[in-house]
Amino acid sequence: MGFCFPDAPKGESMGKTAETVAERQKIEQAVAAAGEAARRVGPMAGSITNTVTVNFVANAQLAVGGSAAMVYLPDEAEAIARAGGATYINVGTLLPVYAQTVPAVTKTLNALGRPWVLDPVAIGIGALRTELLAGMKPYKPAIIRGNASEIIALAGLWGLDGGAADSGVRGVDATDSVQAAKDAAVALARHTGGAVAVSGKTDLVTDGRVAARSHGGSPMMARVTGCGCSLGGVAAVYAAVAEPFAAALAATAAYNLAGRQAAEKAAGSGSFQMHFIDALYRLTGNAIAANPFDLEEV
């Protein structure tokens, strides 16, 4: 979700790329299919998420065709996990009851083989946050979404390559670059067998085998709270109808496209958010799939 495109270090990216026309086409088709299926099926993706951006998460999920349900209590989370096509778990604003809810529901989701999306917001702040995130390792989220510093810190917490216990998380902000989080993202994806999406100027989405760098977005996305959280919620909607990598890339591409479209119309961060939701509401699967991305083997 960067400033404009293209801004990726092209030479390096091309040097490592194993992109073939067939591979790219396959990915584009999967992304388009995810976007279309969400509107056709209307999957319910429940959330355990923070109070700051919970409304934005729900409205973004509805805008792309899904259905939203937010809960706090352990047995309600279990019910929503079983009823939904996927679940979104964001640890942004922990409440005491999360100590019961989060371990129980992530265990259940793993046992059911049901996809879930993890947003390790502000990892490193407080004991419960660390305990909950550490405990998630065996329950393998299908998608992990975070900024660069959060991804590096999570890999560090889980003892994976590319991680660091002391990354540049500042409250809810990142101080590390997306490129710096690449190894951590790849290691996390290989551990979970799912996908990892790193949000930044140019977003990186990887399944541990290939990495897509998705272009677009707007710097205004950093001036509206919840662009990252709601991307995670939308990724959960897509994960209910698509494989993790396609779902993560579809959500990331949708955000980059909607962000670029909204920035053209916005007079400030207030109208940006409105135009952004409008843009999400109107996106087609094909438009999402056509949003520019680079591909490389990792």
Add this chain to the structure above:
Amino acid sequence: MGFCFPDAPKGESMGKTAETVAERQKIEQAVAAAGEAARRVGPMAGSITNTVTVNFVANAQLAVGGSAAMVYLPDEAEAIARAGGATYINVGTLLPVYAQTVPAVTKTLNALGRPWVLDPVAIGIGALRTELLAGMKPYKPAIIRGNASEIIALAGLWGLDGGAADSGVRGVDATDSVQAAKDAAVALARHTGGAVAVSGKTDLVTDGRVAARSHGGSPMMARVTGCGCSLGGVAAVYAAVAEPFAAALAATAAYNLAGRQAAEKAAGSGSFQMHFIDALYRLTGNAIAANPFDLEEV
């Protein structure tokens, strides 16, 4: 809150109707009076409501002329219940403290004879939700607002006609039609002595004696989270200055009218919500009363 109007099965509706010019005029006057009184009096309607749509509830209550106050703790709920003209209780996102707060405040409201509005969101999910909703039966909300599946499930939980323990609640969504919930709505209204509003394509509002089918709205209302919750909050504002049936119909009509107006201007669900609040802000009591509705005896 349906797709357009009129979409009610006219023949059936006319066949059962005992509508007279005088009855309709009386209802229209009461609806107009509710809308005007809310702006003139500025009644405070406190809420115990969910974290997802709490901001929308408050802004909708302010837009129609009321005042909002949201609380979680038992003694604060008591204070707000005593200070307010009516109280809105929505069980959308339960927290542990609701186990103390909700029974205490509903008992107090009943003892005070103060009107309160119940929104049995996602009834059936989790043990506490069931326990709280079951326990409300003797405390008789002046208005119950829900989608068709929630209304059927609540009547079932309270052992009333038309109810079913296993209705089509899917998270926060309904899978039953408004028509299918008619008997349950009537039974609930007869039990409480108040009114029941069932939201759907065409909304049904009943006091157990007559049923009004209110037309208008927009399918976009299902793409914005909180159109139902905030309708309940607005119904509480109106219930502070009007009888339950007039208050429930005024809120429902206001939503159908504002929804239709907003849909004409919206470029997506983001701008829809903004235009919707703007429309609520500008509605007059007479405009609300003029929103089309059918009337029948039940």
Add this chain to the structure above:
Amino acid sequence: MGFCFPDAPKGESMGKTAETVAERQKIEQAVAAAGEAARRVGPMAGSITNTVTVNFVANAQLAVGGSAAMVYLPDEAEAIARAGGATYINVGTLLPVYAQTVPAVTKTLNALGRPWVLDPVAIGIGALRTELLAGMKPYKPAIIRGNASEIIALAGLWGLDGGAADSGVRGVDATDSVQAAKDAAVALARHTGGAVAVSGKTDLVTDGRVAARSHGGSPMMARVTGCGCSLGGVAAVYAAVAEPFAAALAATAAYNLAGRQAAEKAAGSGSFQMHFIDALYRLTGNAIAANPFDLEEV
């Protein structure tokens, strides 16, 4: 945040004023510097705040150039307090965990000498609210922001001049005038050594030595929930880069200016909020400093 400007009782204001060109220039420069520094530095101002307006608080903080982080748990609040340039504490919607979080974090902030902003929303409702607010007295917030009734009640709770145990708080609304809260505001500022901002038709900001009356705003600000809360959050962003009086006046002036600009474009309270955030996003330090205010010794 009043109806228009100027609406202050000019004669009285001029009669008491000791305003000199130099004093006014110094204040204007400090206000402009606060506005500019927030955009240049991007200070993080964490919040413990209510669930109703938490999103608005965060977006307003981001719009003026700051960074936001909201937490509930005691150790997380400590971490955010240490990491941030200032902290915003709003007791609007108390949860049980606040009984631990608020005393601990206010004590820490005081020990660190770190500025914090207090918003004593709905003071007088419930035992915990009273206990928490009473306990804050020794920890001296750099800025206190409230409506007239809240300021009078807080001075009363802290046993200061101008206070009254039984002020006109009605839920979250004021029934007292800003002028009536002047003595309480001055007494609070003298106790804390910081600043107090009283929101109303014409806002009053004092450091206990001088009082500025800031003009502008719009009556529509009372029809959008969170204009007061988010003003407090913005004051915390400014308090991270400026002295309390300049920060409080900068936030108040920014709100009066943005409110006036938004009112010119708004078609209702929905679009008002969007235009308001857009206006905040575009404000320069100089524009904030140029917003009209009267100055007097107190």
